[in-house]
Amino acid sequence: MSDLKDPTAPNPSVLSPVHPDIERYLIDLAGPTDAPVPLEMEELARQQNFPIVGRLVGLFLKTVAKSIGAKRIFEFGSGFGYSAYWFAEAVGSTGQVICTDGDVNNRAKAEYFLSKAGLWDRVDFRTGFAQAIFQATEGEFDICYNDVDKGDYPEVWRLARERIRPGGLYIADNVLWHGRVTVENPIDIVPGWTDAIREHNRLIFNDPDFDAFINPTRDGVIVARKK
Numbered sequence: 001m002s003d004l005k006d007p008t009a010p011n012p013s014v015l016s017p018v019h020p021d022i023e024r025y026l027i028d029l030a031g032p033t034d035a036p037v038p039l040e041m042e043e044l045a046r047q048q049n050f051p052i053v054g055r056l057v058g059l060f061l062k063t064v065a066k067s068i069g070a071k072r073i074f075e076f077g078s079g080f081g082y083s084a085y086w087f088a089e090a091v092g093s094t095g096q097v098i099c100t101d102g103d104v105n106n107r108a109k110a111e112y113f114l115s116k117a118g119l120w121d122r123v124d125f126r127t128g129f130a131q132a133i134f135q136a137t138e139g140e141f142d143i144c145y146n147d148v149d150k151g152d153y154p155e156v157w158r159l160a161r162e163r164i165r166p167g168g169l170y171i172a173d174n175v176l177w178h179g180r181v182t183v184e185n186p187i188d189i190v191p192g193w194t195d196a197i198r199e200h201n202r203l204i205f206n207d208p209d210f211d212a213f214i215n216p217t218r219d220g221v222i223v224a225r226k227k
Ligand SMILES: C[S@@+](CC[C@H](N)C(=O)[O-])C[C@H]1O[C@@H](n2cnc3c(N)ncnc32)[C@H](O)[C@@H]1O
Pocket: 051, 052, 053, 054, 076, 077, 078, 079, 080, 081, 082, 083, 084, 100, 101, 102, 103, 106, 128, 129, 130, 131, 147, 148, 149, 152
């Protein structure tokens, strides 16, 4: 727990508000969910120090998506498709996960991994600025998932909240920002990101149209259900 408030840590992606022993216990429990493709993706993330949500949050995303019978999901910031792997499993063969990422190389990697997992046919991966792609995409969503650059969090929330169906969910990763949200003058990796996350979280908890809570697993995942 001691490193929770260490905003100067060189690699904040490894910090979690969850005690390392508890984290290990949870990961051991999740052992039966091991499968070749997520293991391979996790290994790539480790090698390249790429910030995926990780196994525990992946399982959380899949479980909440299945629990509301989600069939249409929009991801803002998909990386190479790790979080989308869990959503794609949840929506089933008749569902769709619209992925977005600014990096074309991430799309190619996602295609490789999700094809190998037999999930690519339910994924529509678009390259570009996620907010613009969202605005160019019609219809409502069962889930809007936000994992873009943190300064954009309030903007993404404002866009997404309008397009989530009643009973649907808004989910965002990193809402505790490795404990920086609790620090008065945090050392930000990008100036303004911590304040943007704090604003985002305040907006959601004060929105009368949503019920919200934060799962503190890893770096904090907010889930807000539209009434
Ligand atoms: C934290 S990673 C996503 C990880 C992914 N959700 C997972 O857990 O597997 C964030 C990704 O979002 C992309 N990104 C950030 N801001 C974006 C934006 N506004 N539009 C599109 N892509 C964005 C980055 O290129 C990066 O690949």
